[in-house]
Amino acid sequence: MSYLKTLILTFCIVFTTIVNAHPADLAKELSAFKPYLGTWQANFTVPEGAKPKQDISKWQRALNGKAIRTIHSINEGEYGGESMIFYDSKKDSLVFYYFTTAGFYTKGTMKILSPTQFVAYEEVTGNKEGITKVKSTSEIKGDEFIVSTSYLKKGEWTKPATRTYTRSNQQVKFQ
Template sequence: MSYIKTLTLTFLLTLAFFAHAQPSELAPELAVFKPYLGTWQADFKVADNKPKIQDVGIWERALNGQAIHTKHSINKGEYGGESMIFWDREQQSLVFYYFTTAGFYTKGTMKVLSPTQFVAYETVTGSKEGITKVKSISDYKDGEFIVSTSYLKKGEWTKPEKRIYTRSDKQVIFK
C-alpha cells in the first residue's frame, strides 16, 4: 500500500512542478488579449424565417506566450477558421493570419485602442463572395466581448454587424 501512496505523491509533485515550470504569461504586446482567453459563443441576430446561426470560438495562449491561437466554428462546422496572432518585431505591429474552411485566408494587423479594446484590419485573399477587406473592432466589457465588423465587398463597405460573445462550455467543431 505504501508503494501506491509513494507513486501517487510522486505523480502529484510532478504535476505541481510542471504547473509552475510552464508559465501562463503572455508577451507584453499581447496583454490586450488576456481577458479574451477561453471559450466563447455568439448567437447571431437573424430574421424569424432564417435558420439560427451560432459561432463558438476559443482563444488560447500559444508558442510559450508569444502568440494567440484562435479557432471558431459556425453551426457545428458549417464554416470555421483558425488564426495566429503575434507581435512582428520588424513591423512593430500585431500581425495575424486567418485560414478558413471556405478556402480563403486573410492577413491583417491589429491596433490596441485601450487595455481591453482593439481594431483589426484584414486583407482577404480568395473570397468567392467578392470580399477584399475586413475591419472589426472588439471590446471586452463586463465579462463579454462585442465585435463590430464591416466588409469591403465588391468595392462597397457593408454596414457594421454587431455580435456579442459570452463565455461558453461548447466545443469548436470542424467536419
C-alpha cells in the same frame, strides 16, 4: 493506502485546475489579449424563420506565449477558421493570418485602442463573395466580448454587424 491515493488524486486535480485557470504569461505585446483567452459563444441575429446561427470561438496561448491561436466554428463546422496573432518586431505591429474552411484567407494588423478594446484590419485573398477587406472592433465589457465587423464587398463597405459573445463550455467543432 486509499487515503493517500485520494489525497494525491485531489492534489493533481487542484493543481491542474490552477494551472489551466492561470495560463502562463504572454509576450508583453500580446498582454492586452489575456482577458480574451478561453472559449466564447455568440448567437447571431437571424431573420425570423431562418436557421439559427451560432459561433463558438476559442482563444489560447500559443508558441510559448509569443502568439495567440484562435479557432472558431459556426454551426458545428459549417464554416470555421483559425488565426495566429503575433508581434512582428520589424513592422513594430501586431499581425495575424486567418485561414478558413471556405478556402480563402486573410492577413492583417491589429491595434490596441485601450486595455479592453482593439481594432483589426484585414486584406482578404480568394473570397468568392467579393469581400476584399474587413475591419472589426472588439471589446471586453464585463463578462461579454463584443465584436463589430464591416466588409468591403464589391467596392462598398457593409453596415457594421455586431455580435456579443459570452463565456462557453462548448467545443469548437469542424466537419
